[in-house]
Amino acid sequence: MAQIFPSWTNKLPLILLIAVIIGGTGKVGFFYYYGSPEFTDVGYRPEQPVEYSHKLHAGDLGMDCRYCHVSVETSAVSNVPPTSTCMNCHILVKADSDKLVKVRESWQTGKPIEWTRVNKIGEYAYFDHSIHIDRGVSCISCHGNVAEMEK
Ligand code: HEC
Ligand code: HEC
Ligand code: HEC
Structure with missing residues (x-):
């Protein structure tokens, strides 16, 4: 009888683990950078034509x-x-x-x-x-x- 799972499926848990690690780090990195106060210019205060306070x-x-x-x-x-x-x-x-x-x-x-x-x-x-x-x-x-x- 043919096997239901070919032998490469033995590696599946490892592949999934790696994918989760890479994907997870990528996502955290994405928000860490693009959501950071530096990127969104928190506290941006341009010079205005009049010194209005x-x-x-x-x-x-x-x-x-x-x-x-x-x-x-x-x-x-x-x-x-x-x-x-x-x-x-x-x-x-x-x-x-x-x-x-x-x-x-x-x-x-x-x-x-x-x-x-x-x-x-x-x-x-x-x-x-x-x-x-x-x-x-x-x-x-x-x-x-x-x-x-x-x-
Ligand atoms: C829920 C968040 C929020 C609240 C509350 C809020 N604002 Fe804003 N405000 C924004 C955002 C977001 C923008 C940028 C809007 C855009 O780019 O279309 C903005 C833009 C502005 C601008 C610039 C508009 C322009 O076209 O140059 C002024 C002035 C302003 N807000 C004044 C106020 C005042 C006064 C209050 C309180 C009565 C207030 N805002 C409450 C989020 C908020
Ligand atoms: C409700 C009245 C009122 C309004 C409206 C008003 N101001 Fe003033 N402004 C004042 C007063 C009062 C002072 C402080 C005067 C002092 O230092 O004795 C002042 C001071 C200033 C100063 C500093 C002047 C100096 O020689 O030290 C600037 C600049 C200024 N206002 C800009 C503006 C701008 C721009 C607007 C419109 C967006 C505006 N003001 C609207 C009442 C007002
Ligand atoms: C006397 C008039 C005056 C009053 C009162 C006033 N503003 Fe403004 N506001 C201005 C002027 C003029 C500018 C544009 C110059 C600047 O950005 O400083 C401005 C700019 C802003 C901006 C940035 C707009 C942009 O370009 O995105 C915000 C946000 C804002 N005001 C919020 C407030 C809030 C909140 C209050 C009350 C606590 C307030 N303002 C009271 C005159 C006023």
Whole structure:
């Protein structure tokens, strides 16, 4: 009678073991590298055209995030405020400050300030702010304590 298992099947447990080891290490390595804070740029703080400080405005002055990021509760995208929002105060507050030259220029010319974008998820993913905010997820859970950030 012919044998049901040919003799090479004796090596099967060994082959499986090796496959599991290689596969397992590969997977751990993949997430270790591509999920690492270095790869995902945690703490990325670009130089911005204006030395705007969240710590001063949202922290020390205690402004609500939504005063500037108005659309965060109602839309998928959270906006960055237009110059007019800044000028609500800076038409009077520190009206001659050197640090605000670009803000006043933008106000006079109508050209928006070119802020460098910080957070960007992959093109393949869709993210909706309002859904998260309406269910009570705080800005801090995702963005960290922005009110403590100078940049
Ligand atoms: C006075 C207006 C103002 C207030 C108040 C404010 N922000 Fe901002 N925010 C800005 C401006 C201007 C920028 C763009 C410059 C920058 O990135 O620093 C910005 C950028 C951001 C970004 C990065 C956007 C990107 O490019 O990915 C996040 C996140 C953010 N703000 C969260 C918050 C949170 C959370 C609060 C409340 C604790 C807050 N902001 C309060 C004006 C404001
Ligand atoms: C609710 C009022 C208010 C709004 C809105 C506001 N600021 Fe301010 N800002 C202040 C106050 C108050 C100070 C601190 C003034 C002081 O140091 O006495 C300040 C200081 C600053 C300074 C430092 C100026 C200096 O000479 O030290 C910068 C830069 C600045 N703000 C940028 C912005 C930008 C950009 C926006 C819009 C995204 C903005 N601010 C919106 C109230 C505001
Ligand atoms: C569940 C996580 C989460 C929460 C909560 C959250 N954000 Fe975001 N935020 C993100 C992600 C992800 C992005 C990048 C979105 C993209 O690339 O489409 C982002 C982007 C932003 C941007 C930049 C938008 C742009 O187009 O430049 C701002 C400003 C911002 N968030 C402000 C806020 C504020 C203010 C709050 C609290 C009211 C908040 N976020 C709460 C995850 C979150």
